[in-house]
Amino acid sequence: MTFAATILTLYPEMFPGPLGHSLAGRALREGLWRFEAVQIRDFAADRHRSVDDTPAGGGAGMVMRADVVASALDSVAAAGRPVLAMTPRGAPLTQARVRDLAAGPGAVILCGRFEGIDERLFEARAIEPVSIGDYVLSGGEMAALTLLDACIRLIPGVMGAASSGMDESFETGLLEYPQYTRPVEWEGRTIPEVLRSGDHARIAAWRKQMAETDTRLRRPDLWERHEGARVKPPSGAR
Numbered sequence: 579m580t581f582a583a584t585i586l587t588l589y590p591e592m593f594p595g596p597l598g599h600s601l602a603g604r605a606l607r608e609g610l611w612r613f614e615a616v617q618i619r620d621f622a623a624d625r626h627r628s629v630d631d632t633p634a635g636g637g638a639g640m641v642m643r644a645d646v647v648a649s650a651l652d653s654v655a656a657a658g659r660p661v662l663a664m665t666p667r668g669a670p671l672t673q674a675r676v677r678d679l680a681a682g683p684g685a686v687i688l689c690g691r692f693e694g695i696d697e698r699l700f701e702a703r704a705i706e707p708v709s710i711g712d713y714v715l716s717g718g719e720m721a722a723l724t725l726l727d728a729c730i731r732l733i734p735g736v737m738g739a740a741s742s743g744m745d746e747s748f749e750t751g752l753l754e755y756p757q758y759t760r761p762v763e764w765e766g767r768t769i770p771e772v773l774r775s776g777d778h779a780r781i782a783a784w785r786k787q788m789a790e791t792d793t794r795l796r797r798p799d800l801w802e803r804h805e806g807a808r809v810k811p812p813s814g815a816r
């Protein structure tokens with residue numbers, strides 16, 4: 579089975595972009611995933627092929643028209659695939675959602691531009707709004723590429739043992755432990771002795787400790803959730 583991505587965008591030439599290289603590029607050439615980039619503008623009905631208009635109520639920028647985007651969306655045979663819309667107003671993307679998507683038949687991905695898409699589209703169609711983080715991109719295309727990269731590496735056969743790992747950051751709920759490689763000494767700094775000891779139990783314990791410490795210091799939000807899940811409050815606690 580191949581993971582099928584259909585991307586609706588005003589910039590189809592942005593795909594596959596970086597996903598034509600490295601791991602994802604090889605997987606694309608091997609047929610482990612495929613994509614189709616649909617030009618939304620092709621569905622504009624007027625002489626000027628307009629896809630956007632000024633925001634109702636005033637304000638800066640332009641808003642994508644619901645009618646044009648809906649025509650583009652309705653032209654696609656979703657065939658059991660979820661329809662996602664990349665927008666900073668979406669639910670934060672998680673590794674759990676990525677894993678679910680990668681295990682399925684693919685996704686239809688709508689990329690917004692300008693100040694967004696007419697909200698009525700989200701009422702009239704089953705669309706899952708997704709954000710990749712708390713910052714604003716100039717459009718959904720880079721976010722779609724990011725989402726696809728996260729999915730593609732998890733498609734069976736794309737990566738070796740490294741991706742199957744439930745050791746990975748966000749699978750364990752912790753950041754990954756730090757890594758080292760040769761040379762053993764660099765600029766006066768050495769690889770921690772424990773990693774050269776050959777004592778696999780000690781190495782595992784050290785890595786767990788490092789993952790916990792780094793998560794607590796760098797990502798107190800993740801650490802809170804991890805600890806909260808570990809130490810269950812007694813039921814009826816208030």
Ligand code: 6GU
Binds near residue numbers: 665711713716
């Ligand atoms: Cl999905 N789109 C845009 N335009 N900006 C974003 C984003 C998406 N996620 C974070 N910022």
